[in-house]
Each structure stands twice: as C-alpha cells, then as structure tokens.
Amino acid sequence: MTLVYVVAGEASGDVLGARLIAALRARRPDLRFAGIGGPRMAEQGVPSLFPYGELALMGLLEVLPRIFRLKRLLADAVADVAAKRPAVLVTIDSPGFTLRVAERVRPLGIPVVHYVAPQVWAWRPGRVVKLRQKVDRILCLLPFEPVFFESAGIPVTFVGHPVLESGADAGDAARFRAAHALPEADRPVIVMPGSRRMEVSRLLPVFGAALRLAEQRLPGLRPVVPVAPIVAEAVRHAAADWPVPPILVEGNDAKHDAFAAVAASGGAGLIKSGTSSLEMAVAGIPHVVAYRVNPVTAAIVRRLVKVPHASLVNLLAEREVVPERIQEACTPEALAETLLRPMLEPDVAAAQRAGFAESLAKLRAPEGLPSVAAAEAVLRMLERGSAA
Known part of the structure; x- marks a missing residue:
C-alpha cells in the first residue's frame, strides 16, 4: 500500500491535513497515512508522532528558550520519515518546522509537496531561491502567489483557500x-x-x-x-x-x-x-x-x-x-x-x-473545493512518482 506522510505544525494545519487525507482516501482507498498533526488528523486515523502543540511557537525570543527541544523534534520527524519511506511527503504551513523537515528529507528522493505557500512574498522575497531547493511543488491558497513562485522556477498549483469550505457561514x-x-x-x-x-x-x-x-x-x-x-x-x-x-x-x-x-x-x-x-x-x-x-x-x-x-x-x-x-x-x-x-x-x-x-x-479556484484540488495535486505527484 502507498504511504503518504503528512506533517502539520499547528491547529490550522491539522484541519487542512484532515481534509486532505479525507479527500485523498475518497479517491484512493488503498492509501496509508502517517505523520504529525493534531486531533483532526487523529480523527482520520493518523496518530501524531509527537504532540504537535510543542511546535506552536512564534517570534524570535519566544523560540529561543525551546531551541534544543525543537531540534530534537526535528530530528525525530526526519528519522521517522526516513524509516517509513513514504511515496510523498506533504508538509503543511508552519514553515519554520515543516520546511526544515522537507529540506532534510529531500536528498532521500522522496517527493515533497508543501501545502500553504510561505509568505516570502510578504517579507524576505529573496528566500524563494532556497525554497526551490526544498520542495517539488507548492499548493497555493492565494491567487497572486502562483506568479511569484513560478517566476522562481517552483511548480505551483492554486487550490483555493480552505476558508471557503470551513462552514464559517453555516452556524445556527x-x-x-x-x-x-x-x-x-x-x-x-x-x-x-x-x-x-x-x-x-x-x-x-x-x-x-x-x-x-x-x-x-x-x-x-x-x-x-x-x-x-x-x-x-x-x-x-x-x-x-x-x-x-x-x-x-x-x-x-x-x-x-x-x-x-x-x-x-x-x-x-x-x-x-x-x-x-x-x-x-x-x-x-x-x-x-x-x-x-x-x-x-x-x-x-x-x-x-x-x-x-x-x-x-x-x-x-x-x-x-x-x-x-x-x-x-x-x-x-x-x-x-x-x-x-x-x-x-x-x-x-x-x-x-x-x-x-x-x-x-x-x-475560488476553478477545480472546486480546495481540499479536492489539493488532493488531485498530490495524486498527480504520486502518479509521476510511480511512473518514474
């Protein structure tokens, strides 16, 4: 069975990961999943390698006291991916952690899809060159992002923003x-x-x-x-x-x-x-x-x-x-x-x-629901990998 490894570092990424897993499973029931996430991914049958709440830090001074623990978690994540050898690694948002995992895994030949483009267009745009060395494709949420990343030579799929299927307008x-x-x-x-x-x-x-x-x-x-x-x-x-x-x-x-x-x-x-x-x-x-x-x-x-x-x-x-x-x-x-x-x-x-x-x-992306568009993009990566 084909394994998809999903890494989410905070609550919003956990939601995206769960929706993506559900959409992938609906199209490919044979797929297996592993990774790092929270309760929503656990509901999809994907227990987390470690509590993802340990990654929910922000700000330079906030991260520094936890730097050694974060390095240990990073090493654990990389070792788990290397041991399981998934057909594709999907990293979701939280670039400070997920893209470090992607960078260390890439030499293993595992295709990397990063879901939610890091906002390098907003600050430090020069870092897009380094991003090209870490991922094989980016799934973008915002309509102005593809041009920016494609100009740097990074394959991009605009999948639409998940807020459109959040149900935020459907309460009672x-x-x-x-x-x-x-x-x-x-x-x-x-x-x-x-x-x-x-x-x-x-x-x-x-x-x-x-x-x-x-x-x-x-x-x-x-x-x-x-x-x-x-x-x-x-x-x-x-x-x-x-x-x-x-x-x-x-x-x-x-x-x-x-x-x-x-x-x-x-x-x-x-x-x-x-x-x-x-x-x-x-x-x-x-x-x-x-x-x-x-x-x-x-x-x-x-x-x-x-x-x-x-x-x-x-x-x-x-x-x-x-x-x-x-x-x-x-x-x-x-x-x-x-x-x-x-x-x-x-x-x-x-x-x-x-x-x-x-x-x-x-x-709104032309392909329909964001989770469906994201799943289709990941499946295309899997198909290319199996053909190779």
Whole structure:
C-alpha cells in the first residue's frame, strides 16, 4: 500500500491535513497515512508522532528558550520519515518546522509537496531561491502567489483557500443562544486571540482592556472566545478578571454557531491578524484586525515586510476594508473605538461586508473545493512518482 506522510505544525494545519487525507482516501482507498498533526488528523486515523502543540511557537525570543527541544523534534520527524519511506511527503504551513523537515528529507528522493505557500512574498522575497531547493511543488491558497513562485522556477498549483469550505457561514444563531442561555438583550462579540500560547499571553490582556472600555459605551456586550484545545486553559486564566465573563467555545460547530449569533445580532469581532480575518469575512462579521509581538521581533519584522497590509482581506481587496491596529496602534483605546464603529454605524458595517464579497471572490479556484484540488495535486505527484 502507498504511504503518504503528512506533517502539520499547528491547529490550522491539522484541519487542512484532515481534509486532505479525507479527500485523498475518497479517491484512493488503498492509501496509508502517517505523520504529525493534531486531533483532526487523529480523527482520520493518523496518530501524531509527537504532540504537535510543542511546535506552536512564534517570534524570535519566544523560540529561543525551546531551541534544543525543537531540534530534537526535528530530528525525530526526519528519522521517522526516513524509516517509513513514504511515496510523498506533504508538509503543511508552519514553515519554520515543516520546511526544515522537507529540506532534510529531500536528498532521500522522496517527493515533497508543501501545502500553504510561505509568505516570502510578504517579507524576505529573496528566500524563494532556497525554497526551490526544498520542495517539488507548492499548493497555493492565494491567487497572486502562483506568479511569484513560478517566476522562481517552483511548480505551483492554486487550490483555493480552505476558508471557503470551513462552514464559517453555516452556524445556527438560535442554537448558540439557547446553549449559553444568552439573553436577547446581550450582543455577542467574537474575540479571537490566536492558537499559540505566546499570542494568547500577549494579546488577551489588551483585548480584555479594550472590551472593558467598549462595554462602558455599549452595555450588553458579551465576549465569545473560540479556543483551540492547546490554549484553552491559558485563555481561561487570562480572561478570569474580565468584567463580563466570556463564553469560551471549542470545536468548529460551536464556533460557527457563535459566528452566526454575532452576525445576526449586529455584533463585531476583535481578531488576531491571520486566517481568522477571512473566517470573519465568510461569516459576514465586521471586525478589527490586531496584533502585537515582542518589540525586538517587531523591529526586525518591520525591516523585512514588503506588503502594505496585515489582513488577508485587505491584501486581496488591495485596500483597507478591515481596520488594522498593529503593534503600537494595538492599544485598548484604539481597539475599543474601532470595534464599536460597525456596531454603532450601519454604513461602516455595510462597507466592510461589501469588501468581504470582493475579497472572497478572488479565493475560488476553478477545480472546486480546495481540499479536492489539493488532493488531485498530490495524486498527480504520486502518479509521476510511480511512473518514474
């Protein structure tokens, strides 16, 4: 039986890996799978070599204390791939780890497909040359990425963005309100601080202070925080002193029900920069994008960033659809003011939603669902490998 080895380093990659495995298995029931992932891949019958939460780190100063442990995990991953000799290795996002695995495995002659193009087009574009030496094909999520990578000689397939099949727009608002006994007068707002512990520890205090200010101006706000299992306890601890106790939800169904309740009540979102902004766009929730990292990390990143926006919604629209409050601008006062605007001014909310439709239209690939397009690309790699 043909073995496909899948490496995902965080919660979003775990979801992509699970969908990819399901789509591959539907087309090739004979395939076997192994790898590194989380609960979603485990549901597909793929136990993880080690807990993938150990890889969920971000920022130069955050990684340094764990550097020796990360090196050990890298060596373990490479050794496992080498021992199992899969027909193809699929690395998913988390380039700091997954591409190091790819680089060390490539000399073994195992084809490498990297799913989710590293954003070298946004910062350090010169690194694309090194990327060409690590992977055989990239599966891109964004429509402007293929030209960039193809110009560097890297084969690319645009598969569309997985947020389009996330179900973020398919929740049940009434079910959410009933499940949490939420009074009709309460207006839920979505708070998404990220799936990494360092993000949560850095963002939730300022998010909590912003919500405290916002609630003073608009009583009845009720924060709802979707949490990944690896940060659930950290979120509970950080939100313990909030004036209005947050509703914590786990799992996609509960999260999407929360989205529906927020959208139906005219709420808004306070969102970490990243894919979460696209989820808000699919759900039709106006929001503000925020981010804050260690000042040293921020100073380094500012020298490297080559794009005008942090939000993917804004990058796709080529203008600021969603307000961004990054680093020094990520203050409680600024976040509270920006969060309240679409709830108090209908024209602001309507303008954001119009921009969402414009951005999301660019994410659709012609081949259909992103997971199906990704599976077809991996199968083509397998066919070429067997022919060789």
